Amino acid sequence: MTVAAMSNDPIREWILSEGNSTQITRISSVGGGCINLASRYDTDAGSFFVKTNRSIGPSMFEGEALGLGAMYDTRTIRVPRPYKVGSLPTGGSFIIMEFIEFGVSRGDQSVLGTKLAEMHKAGKSEKGFGFDVNNTIGSTPQINRWASDWIQFYGEHRLGYQLKLAREQYGDNSIYEKGQRLVKSMGPLFEDVVVEPCLLHGDLWSGNISSDKNGKPVILDPACYYGHNEAEFGMSWCAGFGGSFYSSYFKVMPKQPGFEKRRDLYMLYHYLNHYNLFGSGYRSSAMSIIDDYLRMLKP
Template identity: 85%
Template sequence: MVVADVGLFSFSSCIPSLSPPPPRLRFSFTRTRRLAVASMSDDPVREWILSEGKATQITGIRSIGGGCINRASRYDTDAGSFFVKTNRSIGPSMFEGEALGLNAMYETRSIRVPKPFKVGPLPTGGSYIIMEFIEFGGSWGNQSELGRKLAEMHKAAKSEKGFGFDVDNTIGSTPQINTWTSDWIEFYGVHRLGYQLKLARQQYGDSLIYEKGQRLVKNMAPLFDGAVIEPCLLHGDLWSGNISSDKNGDPVILDPACYYGHNEAEFGMSWCAGFGGSFYNAYFEVMPKQPGFEQRRDLYMLYHYLNHYNLFGSGYRSSAMSIIDDYLRMLKV
């Protein structure tokens, strides 16, 4: 899917989310000073652009969509263009998570992402984020280049804290828990699959998928035998709607759900991303394929199928259950 401007999509799916994020996010702001929350004013976006943004006049403001969660606008000025997303009902926490993820990826100087500038509250309620405006090209560009640049990001950014992130964020409109954990299998089992399984039981009373899924979580360790697992910085929500290219044809990724995790988890949305052979070949030239990669692929897709089940309903249940059943047969548990 080709989109015209950075940030047009603010959700995680081949289908847009139809509900706002639940008010249960737990954010720690220990590393947000560079992206400090703005002070209140009648128009904090305009105020920042005309001061810290180094513009003397705003020459035009254009709405460019924003999906079902956020509104998006392009601010043209004599100092260049800015991309602004606003949400009239959710406080700055959601955009803080996005900004921290964008900034972490930006600082790797690998694949291109929009640089975040400011996050803050709106005086009438809600919040905003101001970021770099990137003029998109007409297509994805080169898949080999996308694979290589993504691998360079994974290779460049590792965490000494383990697996997780400094704040919780969202995957679509679902809370994504990023509590630091030293063991990847524990992190993925508890904060990814386990969390989604609990949501399915709470929302739908689906005890069957919960019980089978928990059995998989408790017995999935052999799937990682022989793999070297390092906490790499992940985009976390890499599907076609969050991938584009700039005017030079260089790949751009946006709207992240960042955390530090096993690099293979980045391909969990591959069923909705359209990655081809050239993408994987270029990726594995930089980040060598680990033993057991093929048998873990569906395990990483399962997280996103469960999330789609929780967001959009029973249409995704059969795909999630099929993966669980296949693994239970493979593991003979």
């Protein structure tokens, strides 16, 4: 079927001009997202992947596009190439990107580990820790203000921000106060560690990991920033990383002293975010991590 021309449609206008297409042959819905609507636009010049959101302005998609572009520019792991972000005339926004034909599995864990480590090694920032724009983790704002000190950045803009949200949203003074004690006392976890600002996907769980039709790993829907490479494993509780993933990763990015002691610290950010997004079912996991660290560090 040939889709009829629609007036004042910026998605169609871009595809038929800068997208080098002369005809859109089919538009079909793509499932999987819970925040945005996703569609596949088939044309005589290939296919495009389009996400739209009728209630949010273009800043969210601008952050995604900058993250995808930064990862794409490392020429390491495959990500969808971003093409265009804009506003919809009826309100809301859109992003157009490369359409990748996914394979039947998530691909080889060993290759994923290698490619992710290569991205971390290649993507470095001279500005420190942070990103050029704020973005979102799920639908939660993620503050990426530049900082030269990783412990300060992670304590303030990651754990601290989520703890404040929990207090504001649920009146949860207990998790806030205990969490702030942890933030102030977590320095010893980084003794003898060199922390470099590496480009992170930022939200690496199983739903954001796939493979292309050739079996090569693909990562998508990022919440990018420059941070400690170990923070990339913060969603490992629902990412399914196996032994071959980690062994391949550490061949490229060697494991640093105290890695195991810091793993839960990076999971805590995502448990807190899930608590703020989805409710009390995630509170006990977050509080358990905080309590364990407070016993270990004895602040």
